[in-house]
Amino acid sequence: xxxxxxxxxxxxxxxxxxxxxxxxxxxxxxxxxxxxxxxxxxxxxxxxxxxxxxxxxxxxxxxxxxxxxxxxxxxxxxxxxxxxxxxxxxxxxxxxxxxxxxxxxxxxxxxxxxxxxxxxxxxxxxxxxxxxxxxxxxxxxxxxxxxxxxxxxxxxxxxxxxxxxxxxxxxxxxxxxxxxxxxxxxxxxxxxxxxxxxxxxxxxxxxxxxxxxxxxxxxxxxxxxxxxxxxxxxxxxxxxxxxxxxxxxxxxxxxxxxxxxxxxxxxxxxxxxxxxxxxx
Numbered sequence: 422x423x424x425x426x427x428x429x430x431x432x433x434x435x436x437x438x439x440x441x442x443x444x445x446x447x448x449x450x451x452x453x454x455x456x457x458x459x460x461x462x463x464x465x466x467x468x469x470x471x472x473x474x475x476x477x478x479x480x481x482x483x484x485x486x487x488x489x490x491x492x493x494x495x496x497x498x499x500x501x502x503x504x505x506x507x508x509x510x511x512x513x514x515x516x517x518x519x520x521x522x523x524x525x526x527x528x529x530x531x532x533x534x535x536x537x538x539x540x541x542x543x544x545x546x547x548x549x550x551x552x553x554x555x556x557x558x559x560x561x562x563x564x565x566x567x568x569x570x571x572x573x574x575x576x577x578x579x580x581x582x583x584x585x586x587x588x589x590x591x592x593x594x595x596x597x598x599x600x601x602x603x604x605x606x607x608x609x610x611x612x613x614x615x616x617x618x619x620x621x622x623x624x625x626x627x628x629x630x631x632x633x634x635x636x637x638x639x640x641x642x643x644x645x646x647x648x649x650x651x652x653x654x655x656x657x658x659x660x661x662x663x664x665x666x667x668x669x670x671x672x673x674x675x676x677x678x679x680x681x682x683x684x685x686x687x688x689x690x691x692x693x694x695x696x697x698x699x700x701x
Contacts, residue, residue, distance in 0.1 A: 459551035501634040513631035516658035523597020528604030586661030599680035602687030650679040
């Protein structure tokens, strides 16, 4: 006869359910539930309360692409690559906007989720990951819809380099995460930084190869603009759609450094000061 408390078939006789899952498993499940809840809240807030909802996420960049394409078609006979001004602008703009939107949306994670961060099951890391995952997914879906629509509508025949396309979008998302995580601290610590970052984004788009191809710029401008990590992303993105384009200036390692250094710095600062920032 088994003594009291002994294990029988994985359970104990005194009602103990037996071995418990490791603490790390509970934490992962709790984090997953928190991130999922934050994503659903974000979807409801961003798309559920706006007329048109998700359609605006597609229409806004599409309108920008049409305006840029029309304007430059009146200036030049052919784009710098291929035959379609729309596709040329779209390949640059959509990759850049993936970085830009992540840097801004992730940067506002603490402010957006501040009421929920008082609950013990929700952490500041959950808030950052939720915004990053949702915004990246939206950016990818928007890029697929717009680029696919342009290619089908204009009946373009292309040879795709899917590796370059996926790598460009992944780098754009990661760069946005890195700078956005640092922005998450800076936005809360220095209120004026959010306004300054918004102002910087307009000229930064011009300096990131969205409108003018890097290779067509004067040598002196190329020497300076090479240090802009976003121009490497737009160049790599276009290499995925134009088989004859070989951007030898692109450095994946350089973009990774720009993404990982701010990410590490931002995480360290937020870990140290997030409670202070939330009570400001």
